[in-house]
Amino acid sequence: MPDQFSGACESVPSTSRESLPGRRRVLPVVSVIREGRVERFVETDPTLSSAAWTGMALEEHSVPPSVNSRHEHVENFLQVILGGSGKYEVLTGGRTLRFDATPGTTFLLPRGTIDEVRWFGPTHRIGVAIQPSLLRSALTEGGQGGDPELVEQWHLMDPHISSVLVAMKTDLDDGSPAGKLYGESLANALAVYLVTRHAVRRFPAETYRGGLPGYRLRRVTEFIEHNLADEVSLEQLAAVAGMSAHYFAELFKRSTGSAPHQFVLRRRIERAKEALRNPRRSVIDAGFGAGFKNPSHFARVFRKLVGVSPSTFRLKTR
Numbered sequence: 001m002p003d004q005f006s007g008a009c010e011s012v013p014s015t016s017r018e019s020l021p022g023r024r025r026v027l028p029v030v031s032v033i034r035e036g037r038v039e040r041f042v043e044t045d046p047t048l049s050s051a052a053w054t055g056m057a058l059e060e061h062s063v064p065p066s067v068n069s070r071h072e073h074v075e076n077f078l079q080v081i082l083g084g085s086g087k088y089e090v091l092t093g094g095r096t097l098r099f100d101a102t103p104g105t106t107f108l109l110p111r112g113t114i115d116e117v118r119w120f121g122p123t124h125r126i127g128v129a130i131q132p133s134l135l136r137s138a139l140t141e142g143g144q145g146g147d148p149e150l151v152e153q154w155h156l157m158d159p160h161i162s163s164v165l166v167a168m169k170t171d172l173d174d175g176s177p178a179g180k181l182y183g184e185s186l187a188n189a190l191a192v193y194l195v196t197r198h199a200v201r202r203f204p205a206e207t208y209r210g211g212l213p214g215y216r217l218r219r220v221t222e223f224i225e226h227n228l229a230d231e232v233s234l235e236q237l238a239a240v241a242g243m244s245a246h247y248f249a250e251l252f253k254r255s256t257g258s259a260p261h262q263f264v265l266r267r268r269i270e271r272a273k274e275a276l277r278n279p280r281r282s283v284i285d286a287g288f289g290a291g292f293k294n295p296s297h298f299a300r301v302f303r304k305l306v307g308v309s310p311s312t313f314r315l316k317t318r
Contacts, residue, residue: 029057030129032071041077041127042068048172053180054235054245055134056187058168059127068117076135076150078128079107080165086121090154099155106156108198110149126165130191137244138191139203149200158198164190175293177301178268182261184234188246211255212248216241220252224264228271229291232264268292269305276314283310 029049032041041059048060060082070091081101090097092115099105101123109115111132132147139148164186171182195203212220223240224232237260238248253259258266268290275286287298287310302310 030059030077030127031074033074034069034071038074039071041071041073042066048169050168050172050180050183053183053187054233055131055137055184055191057129058165058172058183060125060169061127062122062124063119064122066119068119070114070116072114073109073111074129076111076130076132077107077109077113078126078130078161078165080126080162081105081123082126082166083124084122086119086123088120089118091116091118092154097154104157104159104162106153106158106161108150108153108156108161108194110152113152126169128165130187130194134187134191135195135199138188138195138246148195148203150194151198151200153198156198160193161190164193175297175300177292177297178261178265179231179233179291181232181234181237181264182259184245185249185259185261188234188249192246210251212241212251217252217255224267228264228268229289231291234260265301265305269302272298272302272310273306273313273317276310277317279318283314286310 029046030041031038033039042061042063043066044061044063046059046061048058050058065086081103083103085100085102088099088101090099092113101119101121135148135150168183168186171177171186176183211217220237220240223237234245234249237252238245241248241252243251249260252263256263272286272290272292275281275289276283281289283298284295287295287302290298292298292301299309302308302313306313308316
């Protein structure tokens with residue numbers, strides 16, 4: 001099957017939101033094929049979405065009782081019920097499956113799965129599309145070994161999957177203070193878990209020893225310093241280090257004591273502090289120069305991590 005997820009994501013910027021009367025519209029990024037057309041996987045508009053992460057896209061939905069008509073999944077698909085309960089019916093592979101949904105109920109479906117789902121009660125859900133490349137990169141340092149195939153599961157209860165997806169949602173709700181870096185780190189950790197626990201052919205988890213060689217660590221930290229004002233992705237940092245994303249993230253944390261997203265966010269706050277100590281720099285300029293999206297986002301994250309607002313910090317350091 002052609003890789004249609006990446007094209008769909010490229011057409012939806014991570015900050016794309018249309019102003020509607022009395023509400024904010026978030027554009028969908030998780031797709032299925034229905035009657036030969038690539039469409040959103042449910043009819044409702046998402047309340048939250050991300051198209052910026054490499055290899056994965058996430059949506060949050062509140063859905064009334066409905067029928068999700070026959071469709072084929074463009075990518076590997078995860079769905080977790082956050083709230084609501086009730087019966088649902090799945091028509092797939094000539095079978096009719098009936099279950100009771102509760103918070104934590106999870107669908108785990110390989111790409112190419114064809115189904116129709118009938119929901120008999122309202123639900124609050126997270127839906128996720130996962131590219132094969134993300135699962136493939138989770139196999140070994142070099143990303144070799146072909147495309148892992150996930151086991152089709154329609155009523156899975158796995159607290160680890162649920163907790164990772166909720167952490168992704170929380171990061172998006174918070175405005176992603178470290179940019180897409182944290183979401184991508186969670187996505188890679190989830191991919192490793194899926195290929196080691198929920199693949200048709202299970203792959204052993206890798207054992208990590210030591211940290212990044214000094215010269216690779218220096219290359220990465222210099223890259224971060226030179227690009228703090230811009231969006232930094234896990235894939236970029238891993239490429240600078242010359243290794244796969246999940247392998248890099250593990251070794252970077254061993255070397256620095258911090259996950260990549262924590263390290264970048266801490267450096268952004270320190271750069272903002274340096275700018276705030278300079279009377280020639282405005283508070284707004286300090287935020288943008290440290291890579292924050294807008295003044296309100298900068299003020300919220302700065303207060304959360306430093307304990308005072310940027311303006312108060314400036315006054316105290318004069």
